[in-house]
Amino acid sequence: MSARIDITLTVNGERVSRSVEARRHLIDFLRIDLGLTGSHAGCEHGVCGACTVRVDGEIVRGCLVLAASLDGAEVTTIEGLTDTGEVADLQEAFVARNAAQCGFCSPGMVIAAADILRHHPEASRAEIREHLSGNYCRCTGYQAIVDAVESTLATRREGAR
Amino acid sequence: MKWPAIGYLRASSLDDIWRARAEHGDAAQLLAGGQTLLATLAFRLSEPKVLVDITRVAALRGVRVEGGVLRIGSLTRHAELGRDPLVAQHAPLLARAVPLIAHPAIRNRGTIGGSLAYADPAAELPACVVALGARIVALSPQGERRIAAEDFFTGLLSTALTAEEVIAAVEVPLATPASRSVILEVARRSGDYAMAGLAACIGMEGARATSARLVFFGVGSGPVLAARAGAALAGRTLDAAAIAAAQAALNEDLDPPGDMHGPPEMKRHLARVLLQRAIATTHPATEAAA
Incomplete structure (x- = not known):
């Protein structure tokens, strides 16, 4: 068990490698670690939907996904969706x-x-x-x-x- | 609220799971889709020390027909359940349950194994597997055992799983041309947990029911098999008299607690309404008339 977990994933088509705390959810990872502030953290317990993003092509609640679990994943945010x-x-x-x-x-x-x-x-x-x-x-x-x-x-x- | 400081282990195999448990014991919590667990962390309703991510354990995946049953791997996500052709063919009740579970984004992550292990009394899938007479396949380092779904749920948020076990799969008897199944619920808003719900599997021979497994959810400490109401339908033509008899029998089958939605009598009323609606849906004469 390690306090920080190394992950490499694709965010809006770009390869990203970071070391994250286990407690980091996907939205804080996007906003704080990557500066992609289009995804919003609202209720942070899966109710409001403000944090909806795509993981591997399907929509998810970003506040109910551990960034640490996303090694190898493909994430698309509103920024990426707008760019395409x-x-x-x-x-x-x-x-x-x-x-x-x-x-x-x-x-x-x-x-x-x-x-x-x-x-x-x-x-x-x-x-x-x-x-x-x-x-x-x-x-x-x-x-x-x-x-x-x-x-x-x-x-x-x-x-x- | 942000999640508390916590450890994370990624399991790639069953052996990884057993090792993590051997090392961390009760402090380790298995993480599948996380759609309930991670919300409870935010509320500090559960405080595991280490999350063991099991989503990459291939042995817990896959849907197939094997040995005369439909075997659904515990990591099958709700959305996958809803679009799987084998599920649609052999366990249509489960496919029908999917649109009632939360919202699309949650259905893309949540798993059937997670839903069964958490055993929320208002959740759809626990009621469905009891209605279907399914078996839960529990795995541990000692091997596997099968638990009848109706023996699996032992109380509020409690199951027959031991601390060493993980749900590997659910085994569902294959639907036959004579079997009808339906799931209905009453919720204040789409996607909310039900105030009351019913998952029903009824065997039909012409207009006559040969058997009826009526399982209510949101009205007790777990899925509630209404055995007396089911017996009141078995062997009878599903007419108004049979429905009334089954509704009357519900009084003894159900002992619903009051909750934030209303008092016990309201739940009893909703259960009677759901029973009548369910039979209207499954009854072939009604289908022909519709």
Whole structure:
């Protein structure tokens, strides 16, 4: 057993090696050790969803993942997702519909919503709400957020025709 | 709150697990998906000294049909359970349970073994494995043993696992064309733990039930097998009279504690409602009419 654990992983396409404390969760690792502050630490016990990031292609609660456990993993944060342009249309829809107020939940919300775009292109409004039910927004009342996801899905479906 | 200072060991094999336990004893805590354990650390509800990360132990992985049962490795994540074709075919109840478990991001990490070992009385999977008549395969350095799911859950957050054992897999009898299964729950918000839930496996012959295993969750100290209500359905056509008889029998099967959601009588009411809804879902006549 060692107090610090050496890990090498890929973050937003870049190889990163660090020595971390066991108690370091993924979000503090990203924010404090790597300076990637787009991922937010909210409740820090897995309830609010502000810390949603991708690990090995799937969304997770960053506050419920030990950085030490991620040796060899591939992590994508809102910064990486923005750089690749994967969610540019979704982000534009969030802006156009004013689907944020304080913005604290937005990075996690966009990553969770991107999961819908990838895995559930035919999602109904009810399914969008269900999928985002683990991401809390205390400002907007969710309507504009669901609108933004719904319109992005619709636009992408039309584009695919 | 931040996690406390703690040690971390990455196990790559079962031998690594046994070694870590031999060295650290009770201070070592196995870490699988961590979706409950790591939250309890933040609240200081548990204070292990060393986390033993078992997620890379290949022997605990995989879903396959073997010896007439569906064997589900304990590290199978909820999301994997929900999309696995063998689970959909042979244990559809488990696939149906997945959307009820927390939220997508949590389902991508949490494991079936972790859920069973933690034994939350309001969790879906413990109730499902009891309803399915599954067996839990427990491994220790001495070998493995199989524990019937209904004997596995021994009380609030308690199981029949010894301190030396780890859950290797769950073995589920294969579903047959005559078996119907359903899981339903009532929760205040999507993804919350249920105020009350029901996992049911009913054997059907035409409109007649040959057997019924009704397992309630969120209404006791663990999954509650409602044996009297099940017996009230067995051998009968699932009509209004049979449902009423089973609902009446629930009074003796259940002894729910009050909790933050409401008093015992509210839980009893929810259980009766869930029972009626479950039978409406599984009844072939109802399916044909729908």
